[in-house]
Amino acid sequence: xxxxEVMRRVARRRHRTCVFDxxxxxxxxxxxxxxxxxxxxxxxxxxxxxxxxxxxxxxRTAPSPGAxxxxxxxxxxxxxxxx
Numbered sequence: 001x002x003x004x005e006v007m008r009r010v011a012r013r014r015h016r017t018c019v020f021d022x023x024x025x026x027x028x029x030x031x032x033x034x035x036x037x038x039x040x041x042x043x044x045x046x047x048x049x050x051x052x053x054x055x056x057x058x059x060r061t062a063p064s065p066g067a068x069x070x071x072x073x074x075x076x077x078x079x080x081x082x083x
Contacts, residue, residue: 024066030056045082
């Protein structure tokens with residue numbers, strides 16, 4: 001395995017990305033440092049801190065990612081608007 005392949009595998013482990021079919025959320029990226037970046041349909045990007053992998057998995061698999069966000073993430077984690 002070449003160095004490029006090793007770097008790609010490491011990058012995949014550090015960041016997990018998911019695209020949503022949601023009227024509220026466009027995509028998310030979750031890092032091993034427990035930060036969750038959410039891209040909203042209106043173009044805003046927010047970073048949420050200290051989000052557990054369990055919460056992220058729930059968001060990823062939720063029938064309604066927007067409803068899950070409002071119920072389990074919004075106003076529950078420290079955040080910073082990136083754009």
